[in-house]
Amino acid sequence: MELILALSIGVLGGSGVWLLMRPRTFQLIIGLLLLSYAVNLFIFSMGRFPVGRPPILEPNTMGDPAVFADPLPQALVLTAIVIGFATTALFLVVMMASRGLTGGDHVDGRGPGQ
Amino acid sequence: MPDALFLSAAIGLPYLGALVAALLPRNRSSLEAWLAGGVALLTMGMVWLLWPSVSAGEVPRLDLPWAPELGLTFVLRMDGLASVFAAMIAGIGFLVVLYARYYMSPDDPIPRFFSFLLAFMGSMMGLVLSGNLIQLVFFWELTSLFSFLLIGYWQHSAAARDGARIALTVTAGGGLALLAGVLLLGHIVGSYDLDRVLSAGDLIREHPLYLPTLVLVLVGALTKSAQFPFHFWLPQAMAAPTPVSAYLHSATLVKAGIFLLARLWPVMAGTDAWFWILGSCGMVTLLLGAYVAIFQHDLKGLLAYSTISHLGLITLLLSLNSPLAMVAAIFHTMNHATFKASLFMAAGIIDHETGTRDIRRLSGLNKTMPFTARLALVAAAAMAGVPLLNGFISKEMFFTEALSASTDPTLLHTMLPIAALVASVLAVAYSLRFIHGAFFGPDVDTLPRTPHEPPQWMRVPVEVLVFGCMVVGILPAATIGPFLDVAVRSVLGAGTPEYSLAVWHGFNIPLMLSMLALALGVVLYRLLQRHFRTGVEGTPLLRGLDGRRIFDRAMVFLSWRFARTLERLLGTSRLQMQLRLMVCGTILAATLALLPYGLRLGGVTLTRVDPVVALIWLVGAGCAIGAAYQAKYHRLAALVLLGGTGLATCLTFVWFSAPDLAMTQLLVEVVTTVLLLLGLRWLPKRQEFTSTSAALLPRLRRARDFTIAIGSGAGLAAISYATMTRPSPEGISRHFLARAYTEGGGTNVVNVILVDFRGFDTLGEIAVLGVVALTVFALLRRFRPAPESIRAPEQQQGGEGDWLLIPGVLMKLLFPVICAVAVFLLLRGHDLPGGGFAAGLMMSIAILLQYMAFGTRWVEDHLRVRPLRWMGAGLVLAAGTGAAATALGRPFLTSYFAYAELGWLGKLPLASAVLFDLGVFGLVFGATVLMLIAIAHQSVRSPKPARPVLGAPVPAPAPALAGDL
Numbered sequence A: 001m002e003l004i005l006a007l008s009i010g011v012l013g014g015s016g017v018w019l020l021m022r023p024r025t026f027q028l029i030i031g032l033l034l035l036s037y038a039v040n041l042f043i044f045s046m047g048r049f050p051v052g053r054p055p056i057l058e059p060n061t062m063g064d065p066a067v068f069a070d071p072l073p074q075a076l077v078l079t080a081i082v083i084g085f086a087t088t089a090l091f092l093v094v095m096m097a098s099r100g101l102t103g104g105d106h107v108d109g110r111g112p113g114q
Numbered sequence B: 001m002p003d004a005l006f007l008s009a010a011i012g013l014p015y016l017g018a019l020v021a022a023l024l025p026r027n028r029s030s031l032e033a034w035l036a037g038g039v040a041l042l043t044m045g046m047v048w049l050l051w052p053s054v055s056a057g058e059v060p061r062l063d064l065p066w067a068p069e070l071g072l073t074f075v076l077r078m079d080g081l082a083s084v085f086a087a088m089i090a091g092i093g094f095l096v097v098l099y100a101r102y103y104m105s106p107d108d109p110i111p112r113f114f115s116f117l118l119a120f121m122g123s124m125m126g127l128v129l130s131g132n133l134i135q136l137v138f139f140w141e142l143t144s145l146f147s148f149l150l151i152g153y154w155q156h157s158a159a160a161r162d163g164a165r166i167a168l169t170v171t172a173g174g175g176l177a178l179l180a181g182v183l184l185l186g187h188i189v190g191s192y193d194l195d196r197v198l199s200a201g202d203l204i205r206e207h208p209l210y211l212p213t214l215v216l217v218l219v220g221a222l223t224k225s226a227q228f229p230f231h232f233w234l235p236q237a238m239a240a241p242t243p244v245s246a247y248l249h250s251a252t253l254v255k256a257g258i259f260l261l262a263r264l265w266p267v268m269a270g271t272d273a274w275f276w277i278l279g280s281c282g283m284v285t286l287l288l289g290a291y292v293a294i295f296q297h298d299l300k301g302l303l304a305y306s307t308i309s310h311l312g313l314i315t316l317l318l319s320l321n322s323p324l325a326m327v328a329a330i331f332h333t334m335n336h337a338t339f340k341a342s343l344f345m346a347a348g349i350i351d352h353e354t355g356t357r358d359i360r361r362l363s364g365l366n367k368t369m370p371f372t373a374r375l376a377l378v379a380a381a382a383m384a385g386v387p388l389l390n391g392f393i394s395k396e397m398f399f400t401e402a403l404s405a406s407t408d409p410t411l412l413h414t415m416l417p418i419a420a421l422v423a424s425v426l427a428v429a430y431s432l433r434f435i436h437g438a439f440f441g442p443d444v445d446t447l448p449r450t451p452h453e454p455p456q457w458m459r460v461p462v463e464v465l466v467f468g469c470m471v472v473g474i475l476p477a478a479t480i481g482p483f484l485d486v487a488v489r490s491v492l493g494a495g496t497p498e499y500s501l502a503v504w505h506g507f508n509i510p511l512m513l514s515m516l517a518l519a520l521g522v523v524l525y526r527l528l529q530r531h532f533r534t535g536v537e538g539t540p541l542l543r544g545l546d547g548r549r550i551f552d553r554a555m556v557f558l559s560w561r562f563a564r565t566l567e568r569l570l571g572t573s574r575l576q577m578q579l580r581l582m583v584c585g586t587i588l589a590a591t592l593a594l595l596p597y598g599l600r601l602g603g604v605t606l607t608r609v610d611p612v613v614a615l616i617w618l619v620g621a622g623c624a625i626g627a628a629y630q631a632k633y634h635r636l637a638a639l640v641l642l643g644g645t646g647l648a649t650c651l652t653f654v655w656f657s658a659p660d661l662a663m664t665q666l667l668v669e670v671v672t673t674v675l676l677l678l679g680l681r682w683l684p685k686r687q688e689f690t691s692t693s694a695a696l697l698p699r700l701r702r703a704r705d706f707t708i709a710i711g712s713g714a715g716l717a718a719i720s721y722a723t724m725t726r727p728s729p730e731g732i733s734r735h736f737l738a739r740a741y742t743e744g745g746g747t748n749v750v751n752v753i754l755v756d757f758r759g760f761d762t763l764g765e766i767a768v769l770g771v772v773a774l775t776v777f778a779l780l781r782r783f784r785p786a787p788e789s790i791r792a793p794e795q796q797q798g799g800e801g802d803w804l805l806i807p808g809v810l811m812k813l814l815f816p817v818i819c820a821v822a823v824f825l826l827l828r829g830h831d832l833p834g835g836g837f838a839a840g841l842m843m844s845i846a847i848l849l850q851y852m853a854f855g856t857r858w859v860e861d862h863l864r865v866r867p868l869r870w871m872g873a874g875l876v877l878a879a880g881t882g883a884a885a886t887a888l889g890r891p892f893l894t895s896y897f898a899y900a901e902l903g904w905l906g907k908l909p910l911a912s913a914v915l916f917d918l919g920v921f922g923l924v925f926g927a928t929v930l931m932l933i934a935i936a937h938q939s940v941r942s943p944k945p946a947r948p949v950l951g952a953p954v955p956a957p958a959p960a961l962a963g964d965l
Helices: A002-020 A025-047 A071-102 B002-023 B031-055 B080-103 B110-129 B133-151 B158-189 B194-198 B201-206 B210-224 B233-239 B242-248 B253-268 B272-294 B299-319 B323-354 B370-384 B390-405 B411-439 B456-474 B481-495 B509-527 B529-534 B547-570 B575-594 B611-630 B635-655 B659-680 B696-724 B733-742 B749-757 B759-781 B805-828 B836-862 B867-887 B912-940
Strands: B061-067 B072-077 B899-901 B907-909
Touching (some): A002 B611, A002 B635, A002 B696, A025 B611, A025 B635, A025 B659, A071 B659, A071 B733, A071 B749, B002 B031, B002 B061, B002 B072, B002 B110, B031 B080, B031 B110, B072 B133, B072 B194, B080 B110, B080 B242, B080 B253, B080 B456, B080 B481, B110 B133, B133 B158, B133 B194, B133 B210, B133 B242, B133 B253, B158 B194, B158 B233, B194 B253, B201 B210, B201 B253, B210 B253, B210 B272, B233 B242, B233 B299, B233 B547, B242 B299, B242 B323, B253 B299, B272 B299, B272 B411, B299 B323, B299 B390, B299 B411, B323 B370, B370 B411, B370 B456, B390 B456, B390 B509, B411 B509, B509 B529, B575 B696, B635 B659, B659 B749, B659 B836, B659 B912, B733 B749, B749 B759, B749 B912, B759 B867, B759 B912, B805 B836, B805 B912, B836 B912
């Protein structure tokens, strides 16, 4: 199972990096999204992959790390997802603005045919 | 503690005066001059009040804590050396103020002039009174700054601006070297306190870091004192008003370097390195300055080079490592200050009354301004070393020292008497040129103004100084003797040698040399007459050696060509390249970090492969690759495939017990996809090329990028796998799990972490979200679409309602349901999966669905969400919840919890964290909806003629949706 997830992270990250180096703004956004999936999964993997551990405590008890799912990576990833959403929205608008200003969608602001 | 009071007043008064002068109204009578003169006199008075203690051998001292953590104390102390310099600074300062009162034109901003002058005086006082080396450097740099302002006082003149800039670059640059040197000194001694440094001479001289320290300190001193090869700034600084030149270049700024050398003489001198560096610089400066001075046609230029030459003389004396030479150096410093200040003032008077300073045009002023001529004559004679004037005595001392040092066998030593003689001959020649050229010769009537004597009070400062030259020259021991003695004793201490301040020492070699120099100087001046009459600019034999031009070239090279070349070679404005380098750098960094250890797998037993997860990721990875492949030509397809990967991620979260993550991921996925879909419309159409004969270069580029991508992907996979096969280290999770319920009052640990344990992080995060939403809104207010995407899309051209009819009805019906679910998610968040983030996103999806079903115009007509208010309220609520804890005496964001029984509805957790979560909900909802509204609104804005060219004037934005918010 670890191998599958590690490979998936690799594929997502590799695809993301590939798109990152492409010249079109839309490719860049998709690349960043793919990369953020990979990174989120990587952070999530710090809690390892135990199956069947409850994430929610019983009332009036103290949780035991051996029994429950690790909450810390989850909290970190949750934060990362929300911030990732915000940056995606920002990139989108920058993409729209640069498209309007330069007339093209090249990352360096070069118009079509330049 | 009157001494402490006097000390602080000696520094404080000039600065205070500068502040007051700066605030005075412009040119209101001569109030500024009175103020400045009064301040200078008072400062002088402070020095005088301290004199009894200083002359008794005490060192008045004032310690103030400055940065105690760093072991730095602000120390003011006045020993003999400092008191003599302080007296020069304040005394000549007063005379310069008096002179400037009559010199400055009423058209100039006078308050600014006196303000700068006083601030400079305060910095000089701070420099000489510093008892701490760091503090000394601080004031050192302040003198550089204020001299910059003074030299560039006539801002309208390009020469003044250039001169000021060069002076600042050289002296402040030297100050940086000095700072480094002082830091090394402090490192060697273990303290920056001057007294402790001065008592650690042997330690410093024998330390391995002595040489670098020496070089750095000397660079500082030599730049300030305009020594070769840093001398070129001083002539350029002659563009300053003459009172400034008289002050800066006789008694203060350039003497700061001399002061520093004398200050550190007891601990740094006495080595060969000291002699060779200082001695060679001093000798070259002495000869070069004197030689160039003869050929200057500008009176002030002549004085500037003669100043350089005299400073070289003092430096040479200091380099000799002999206590007697030290006496001569301090003595000559005082003498030079008096005669050079008076000469500058005389040159200023000539300039003021005739309108020119060019020796070629001036002639015969002796008739029209006889009194000034007499004064200048005496001062110039002192400069030339004519007997019965102060310059003669110190020059005689110089000859004596040169002769006694020449017994050493090195070349530099044996050259000393010859150099001294040559320099003296040249000095006689340029002094003669100054006097003879300006005051004697035939009358001329081609001067810009008709010359006449200056106002009586403008002459007084010159008279005082010239009187000083004569008195000291005739009765040295009775007048200057005690002061010189105290100064010398403070430097040399017990090693003070016997010396004699007398005019007549009998017929000896120094006297012969003096006489010889006077005679030869007159001969030389006569011989050069023909050359002067030709009026050629520049110095014979040295035309190519123009320090200014070399400096300019160096500056152009450094600040322009070198920088541009570096930028061209190492920089790029192409984002693709930057990103590529960043990725490669990351890979490199990771590889380097791994190299020493290698990448080995951990020993954890792997979990069994679940076919469902395997299948999910088969699809997920396939989608990712597909998205990467399609993103260029088929954007919609790429977006759909991206969603597939997102879903795989989401399912993984579900599978491995992270319901909160799964929920948030799913909701974010929905909103992101819709926003991207809204953005797609504005992108240009792209046709896939059918031709397969792509050029070689792009294919190579793609191959390279592909390799990088494969490399980073493989690296990521390897590191992930290596991490996953190791046991998870015991982090702080135990702490969170154990306290989530007992102290946070919630069973959903993730939510408790977000709203309670790490509430402050969350507060920051939602603030970021709010900022992003506002940025999006602001960016889109000025959005101008490209011309080809202005046309309304097909869907908007046809009749509305034809699209999504059945789903539209469903979406409308779902609106209240989704809202209710959002509230449910919010309320249960503390104990079960949900919470403010998920609820806020859910709520905004309800709005988003309405947009999809009915179009932007319909929603804007029917739904009035006020996202800005939601955001504001959310942020205030979240921060307010935290602040409430502060009000109750707890740390910020401490939470309180209890449960409320709601009958059959169950128990409602009423932790204060729920209020915080409500704030999070408000902000997330507001921010998301604001972005949605802003982006969606673009498609219904009335089409404007697009301006695709960057930098073209943008018309005022159409009234967008500001009114709706």
